Amino acid sequence: xxxxxxxxxxxxxxxxxxxxxxxxxxxxxxxxxxxxxxxxxxxxxxxxxxxxxxxxxxxxxxxxxxxxxxxxxxxxxxxxxxxxxxxxxxxxxxxxxxxxxxxxxxxxxxxxxxxxxxxxxxxxxxxxxxxxxxxxxxxxxxxxxxxxxxxxxxxxxxxxxxxxxxxxxxxxxxxxxxxxxxxxxxxxxxxxxxxxxxxxxxxxxxxxxxxxxxxxxxxxxxxxxxxxxxxxxxxxxxxxxxxxxxxxxxxxxxxxxxxxxxxxxxxxxxxxxxxxxxxxxxxxxxxxxxxxxxxxxxxxxxxxxxxxxxxxxxxx
Numbered sequence: 001x002x003x004x005x006x007x008x009x010x011x012x013x014x015x016x017x018x019x020x021x022x023x024x025x026x027x028x029x030x031x032x033x034x035x036x037x038x039x040x041x042x043x044x045x046x047x048x049x050x051x052x053x054x055x056x057x058x059x060x061x062x063x064x065x066x067x068x069x070x071x072x073x074x075x076x077x078x079x080x081x082x083x084x085x086x087x088x089x090x091x092x093x094x095x096x097x098x099x100x101x102x103x104x105x106x107x108x109x110x111x112x113x114x115x116x117x118x119x120x121x122x123x124x125x126x127x128x129x130x131x132x133x134x135x136x137x138x139x140x141x142x143x144x145x146x147x148x149x150x151x152x153x154x155x156x157x158x159x160x161x162x163x164x165x166x167x168x169x170x171x172x173x174x175x176x177x178x179x180x181x182x183x184x185x186x187x188x189x190x191x192x193x194x195x196x197x198x199x200x201x202x203x204x205x206x207x208x209x210x211x212x213x214x215x216x217x218x219x220x221x222x223x224x225x226x227x228x229x230x231x232x233x234x235x236x237x238x239x240x241x242x243x244x245x246x247x248x249x250x251x252x253x254x255x256x257x258x259x260x261x262x263x264x265x266x267x268x269x270x271x272x273x274x275x276x277x278x279x280x281x282x283x284x285x286x287x288x289x290x291x292x293x294x295x296x297x298x299x300x301x302x303x304x305x306x307x308x309x310x311x312x313x314x315x316x
Contacts, residue, residue: 001061003035005054008065010040025110032114044073051077067091072289079139084118084308095142098214100311116310121226123306124209128286128298140288146272147204150285153292182239183282189270192230204236207300220251229304235263273297
């Protein structure tokens with residue numbers, strides 16, 4: 001690492017302590033011989049523009065100073081680019097930071113970055129209509145979801161998230177537990193080694209790329225890994241709320257229980273659409289890395305060797 005740009009969202013990094021931590025991180029990198037600059041990006045478009053400028057200015061590392069949403073936004077630009085994605089965690093969940101084993105304190109993460117190594121990983125890709133109905137392509141680093149979890153992000157207003165943090169997620173999730181209609185949709189998916197498509201009707205589909213989410217959930221999809229060139233699918237065939245609860249409990253306790261109606265599968269591609277397409281179909285939403293991006297129909301796939309992330313050196 002010789003030249004780096006540190007991008008942060010003032011809404012996430014606006015407190016005096018966080019500003020001090022970011023300045024400390026900047027000085028740590030400079031003291032380590034890195035030519036580093038700090039930039040405020042108040043919107044997704046501004047973050048994309050600043051990232052493009054940094055890459056054009058020969059920055060070899062772009063730091064996402066924020067949560068998984070900031071990581072997601074920068075990954076859209078850094079996919080297939082020569083610069084590496086670094087992370088200084090300032091967020092609600094920081095799932096990718098947990099999975100990579102990064103320190104969760106900003107100055108400590110900056111020190112760790114000085115001894116980190118570039119790591120090439122695959123990216124998930126999802127194509128679907130955005131909220132205005134325009135077909136878009138987005139990459140995802142952590143996970144993408146269709147159904148119950150995406151409906152949560154649709155219902156969860158940004159202001160509530162910023163005010164309550166994870167408490168907002170839990171409160172809204174509890175409310176949806178009783179109110180979401182568990183609408184079924186069609187999915188066709190291909191296993192990595194097979195050519196035949198599997199077909200199913202599901203109420204939820206998650207395509208997971210990381211193993212360790214951190215927090216209370218930790219390992220949501222056993223078998224998922226950034227080192228693999230596929231997705232770990234969680235297919236919820238059931239509409240029973242107790243099955244969802246059992247699966248979450250399974251993750252909390254790190255058990256390998258088999259939950260009837262919920263299946264895990266490795267896949268390189270999944271195509272999803274409404275069970276009964278038409279103007280009267282209840283809209284089913286799509287999220288990627290915790291960001292609401294659109295609705296069905298959607299196509300998920302994996303792009304190998306697509307992103308460089310700056311990660312701690314692995315111990316043998």
